Amino acid sequence: MDWPARIESYVRLTKFPRSLFIAEDGRVVGTWIMGNDYRVRSGYYGGYPAGYLRRVAALFPDRRKVLHVFSGAVDLGAMPGDTVDCNPSLSPTFVADAHDLSRVPLADYDLILADPPYSIEDAERYRTTMVKRNVVLRSLAAGAASGARVVWLDQVLPMYRKAEWDIEAVVGIVKSTNHRFRVMTIFRRRGLAERGFDNGADRE
Numbered sequence: 001m002d003w004p005a006r007i008e009s010y011v012r013l014t015k016f017p018r019s020l021f022i023a024e025d026g027r028v029v030g031t032w033i034m035g036n037d038y039r040v041r042s043g044y045y046g047g048y049p050a051g052y053l054r055r056v057a058a059l060f061p062d063r064r065k066v067l068h069v070f071s072g073a074v075d076l077g078a079m080p081g082d083t084v085d086c087n088p089s090l091s092p093t094f095v096a097d098a099h100d101l102s103r104v105p106l107a108d109y110d111l112i113l114a115d116p117p118y119s120i121e122d123a124e125r126y127r128t129t130m131v132k133r134n135v136v137l138r139s140l141a142a143g144a145a146s147g148a149r150v151v152w153l154d155q156v157l158p159m160y161r162k163a164e165w166d167i168e169a170v171v172g173i174v175k176s177t178n179h180r181f182r183v184m185t186i187f188r189r190r191g192l193a194e195r196g197f198d199n200g201a202d203r204e
């Protein structure tokens with residue numbers, strides 16, 4: 001399924017206005033304004049705004065198996081899948097620190113959603129230390145299958161290795177007035193052939 005078809009699926013399934021576009025460099029860009037759909041149903045601190053998962057699901061109607069990393073109290077009704085969190089009291093499928101996902105069968109998943117704490121203050125709310133985003137992306141790259149997508153929600157574009165990931169989409173997320181602006185970055189794991197001539201340098 002190509003990106004024009006994904007955007008069509010998004011418009012058809014969500015009935016939201018067309019807000020994603022293919023830029024001249026081939027990447028998808030756009031903005032989602034969450035409107036009335038911004039509340040967190042679970043009440044969990046930092047939870048996805050209601051409607052976010054429905055939008056992502058509409059972009060990937062062909063998904064086979066989903067993994068939620070930094071899963072918190074994610075709404076599995078909106079996006080069924082397995083879960084990874086460092087907090088065992090949340091009963092995730094895998095209790096793991098996202099900096100080392102070697103014990104999670106990442107190759108089984110074609111769609112991985114990640115929602116880390118965005119700041120030191122946020123991390124303190126979960127009694128964790130701030131995430132090293134580049135280390136998490138490296139850990140994901142070590143196990144993910146070629147072509148797998150990571151949908152990463154954050155306040156920054158995480159540092160990544162261009163030998164490992166292509167950025168397919170960058171979408172601004174506006175929750176509502178006085179809320180932080182976020183960005184959803186969609187990475188695609190590069191295949192071996194695509195990686196052949198790359199130097200593997202980190203990018204900012």
Ligand SMILES: C[S@@+](CC[C@H](N)C(=O)[O-])C[C@H]1O[C@@H](n2cnc3c(N)ncnc32)[C@H](O)[C@@H]1O
Nearest residue numbers: 046047048070072073074086097098115126128
């Ligand atoms: C922003 S919340 C995710 C909320 C989730 N999207 C939801 O809808 O409920 C971040 C989660 O990451 C977890 N977390 C923080 N640091 C982690 C780490 N190093 N490895 C795994 N999980 C971590 C926290 O326990 C918390 O549940």
